[in-house]
Amino acid sequence: MAQTLAELQAGRRELTFARQRAIADNAKLLTTFAVAVAATLVATALQVRDADGSPPDAQAVWSAVSLGGTVIVTVAVILLDHIRVPDVQRILDTAGKNFEEVLLKAELVAEIYNEEVISKILRAAIVQLLLVGITSVLASLSLIR
Numbered sequence: 001m002a003q004t005l006a007e008l009q010a011g012r013r014e015l016t017f018a019r020q021r022a023i024a025d026n027a028k029l030l031t032t033f034a035v036a037v038a039a040t041l042v043a044t045a046l047q048v049r050d051a052d053g054s055p056p057d058a059q060a061v062w063s064a065v066s067l068g069g070t071v072i073v074t075v076a077v078i079l080l081d082h083i084r085v086p087d088v089q090r091i092l093d094t095a096g097k098n099f100e101e102v103l104l105k106a107e108l109v110a111e112i113y114n115e116e117v118i119s120k121i122l123r124a125a126i127v128q129l130l131l132v133g134i135t136s137v138l139a140s141l142s143l144i145r
């Protein structure tokens with residue numbers, strides 16, 4: 001059974017927005033779990049004391065400072081998620097005879113906007129993962145000493 005052009009466009013629209021939503025959700029999930037692992041390492045490093053009961057060393061303190069930056073970037077990744085999906089019903093109500101043309105334009109605008117949002121999310125996620133790496137290395141070095 002052959003599909004009409006409108007059905008193909010609707011399927012493409014659903015797939016495109018589902019892909020964009022999945023990328024944003026996966027970035028948020030990855031950064032949240034990464035900061036949780038780093039926080040566990042930092043908490044362990046801060047609790048470990050030498051036999052004489054001395055306070056945590058400088059590496060443990062710096063890992064805690066780095067964890068603060070990591071948490072801030074993680075929150076930024078979560079707050080950057082502004083994926084848009086065109087309101088087809090509103091477009092149908094207002095567009096009249098040019099419905100397909102107006103819908104196509106709205107989809108293209110939303111797609112371009114969403115790709116920009118996704119690139120911002122991914123850049124922030126990369127920065128966050130680098131900070132998680134630095135934080136984890138500092139906390140691990142503190143634990144080894």
